[in-house]
Amino acid sequence: MSTLLINQPQYAWLKELGLREENDGVYNGSWGGRGEVITTYCPANNEPIARVRQASMADYEETVEKAREAWSIWADIPAPKRGEIVRQIGDALREKIQVLGSLVSLEMGKILVEGVGEVQEYVDVCDYAVGLSRMIGGPILPSERPGHALIEQWNPVGLVGIITAFNFPVAVYGWNNAIAMICGNACLWKGAPTTSLISVAVTKIIAKVLEDNKLPGAICSLTCGGADVGTAMAKDERVDLLSFTGSTQVGKQVALMVQERFGRSLLELGGNNAIIAFEDADLSLVVPSALFAAVGTAGQRCTTARRLFLHESIHDEVVNRLKKAYAQIRVGNPWDSNVLYGPLHTKQAVSMFLGAVEEAKKEGGTVVYGGKVMDRPGNYVEPTIVTGLEHDASIVHTETFAPILYVFKFKNEDEVFAWNNEVKQGLSSSIFTKDMGRIFRWLGPKGSDCGIVNVNIPTSGAEIGGAFGGEKHTGGGRESGSDAWKQYMRRSTCTINYSKDLPLAQGIKFQ
Structure with a gap:
């Protein structure tokens, strides 16, 4: 057979x-x-x-x-x-x-x-x-x-x-x-x-x-x-x-x-997308949003969240909540209806995942969740959270098509908006805040430079009614x-003369 x-x-x-x-x-x-x-x-x-x-x-x-x-x-x-x-x-x-x-x-x-x-x-x-x-x-x-x-x-x-x-x-x-x-x-x-x-x-x-x-x-x-x-x-x-x-x-x-x-x-x-959570963010929205954006499709969406910027006042709490949420992810055959997390697409993707995790460690990162290949058939890797890297570390600025989330602390709005925009790609971005002034600064000319600019929702999961796409290297x-x-x-711009005269534009006389 x-x-x-x-x-x-x-x-x-x-x-x-x-x-x-x-x-x-x-x-x-x-x-x-x-x-x-x-x-x-x-x-x-x-x-x-x-x-x-x-x-x-x-x-x-x-x-x-x-x-x-x-x-x-x-x-x-x-x-x-x-x-x-x-x-x-x-x-x-x-x-x-x-x-x-x-x-x-x-x-x-x-x-x-x-x-x-x-x-x-x-x-x-x-x-x-x-x-x-x-x-x-x-x-x-x-x-x-x-x-x-x-x-x-x-x-x-x-x-x-x-x-x-x-x-x-x-x-x-x-x-x-x-x-x-x-x-x-x-x-x-x-x-x-x-x-x-x-x-x-x-x-x-x-x-x-x-x-x-x-x-x-x-x-x-x-x-x-x-x-x-x-x-x-x-x-x-x-x-x-x-x-x-x-x-x-x-x-x-x-x-x-x-x-x-x-x-x-x-x-x-490509996209190297960021979620930013401010001190006034609703954490009951932040945690599931970061989970879906980072882990959905096993991190293989162009809109996957790869960077998570947390205000220093909420950083530790959000990381702890995320670790608990990651531990509850149901892994299995993707066609089983109760599974939330499937494999990477190819063996080569698994190798790229492992390479990125090792590089993150070399550059000073700490793997606080995951980081390994799962012991099962297929191309399964653990969804991974890395803390302790600099916002501009080389591996952070490299798009890796895998479920690796780099987490950072920030102090203020100007700083973190700049960090959002410093990568070469400009696809998707999202902030979590209740501050209306901040929301409109985020949407404005000095806010996100991405083609998708969200507020209080994940970076992924776009609706079809809006134009989809990004700026810069996207x-x-x-x-x-x-x-x-x-x-x-x-x-085509078409001008039709239905009169019997021949006036020229800008009042030009050519006689």
Whole structure:
């Protein structure tokens, strides 16, 4: 009998998603794949789940051509009708939400409630995009010239390339895909190789909706692959916008390749996020918020809290409460409904965790909780709290994708606001206080320099209605809500003369 999990009776539900032992990893209206065959593994036990045939360069070329052909059909469909297709995609995801959420738990490693929640986030973005499909557009502006109309016209960019990371293998694609689609774009997706089964399963759901509506499947194309496919997308002038989610290091390389051809990029990169608790903070909010932000998804969110600044008057009490809370975290298989904490995604992540803990000790830190690998199958490490480091220690300024929380004492507002902003990334941040003046200073020009600036809530767990993204080395991109749709469109300022005269702007006479 095969050792693949997909062939074991308890994982028979995987076949409800159309998955099998070996899966095609390319979709452009039809399924295929002539590249390397890879195996994906379950982080909870490091057992193989199933195999995926990735894209060859020939597959990539063919898929880009088909996606661009499909765009010419999709762009002609009125935006509200495009919204209707996205509504159907949302409904199709709803029907599979439990089984798809279970796959996220199995292949990525996050707990089941987070896996289901991630699919729900895609559904929510679909709902949001449906309404948006009747609202996108520009203003009619007053013209200074008689008999002239001045309008702003928005059109799709064309083909949107979407490269997603392992930690949110459904939701980040959903943010991009649903909004890009209602804007009139075709999409080309490359997910993380380690979550290829999720990419295939999601694409199968979308493909059926497109097929049922007699639309080209290549509107939502898929090319599973590694760095070769990602590099091709970054360098390809036929990819009008490239949305990249991943590390700052790789994101910088992507940005340079895209800029070399004067293309557009949308970057969602790293975060070194801080929670600040002042002396007037409600500790019944601080402790669970820090716990969720630091330990949720085993510390593998881009919005994970990695730094906790505590006013010196509450430092010891909060650390003691956190240690007690950490001791009660329920660890286990991520698909068990009562578990709160699962494994890291890969063995390499475990090595990085251990390296960071050792470096923290070398730089003067004290591990007051955790710090070790758990004695069980899979990639489990202890959620970890480190105290005693300097706020600007090298390891503190290094984003480690693991559940390590560095805790510091501070004396005053000016000091701690500066510490929040001194790291290179600028994604998420939060303060806990009841002082209204302090809250508005935090939100203002001399407060947090992040793209997400919270008060009395964790750094993670953003809603879809606001724009998601960050500043500085986080990349500056914005996805999901608010006016993030504008990143997927190009703007034209149009002046229409409906008079019989030809007045020039600024009163210029050219006679």
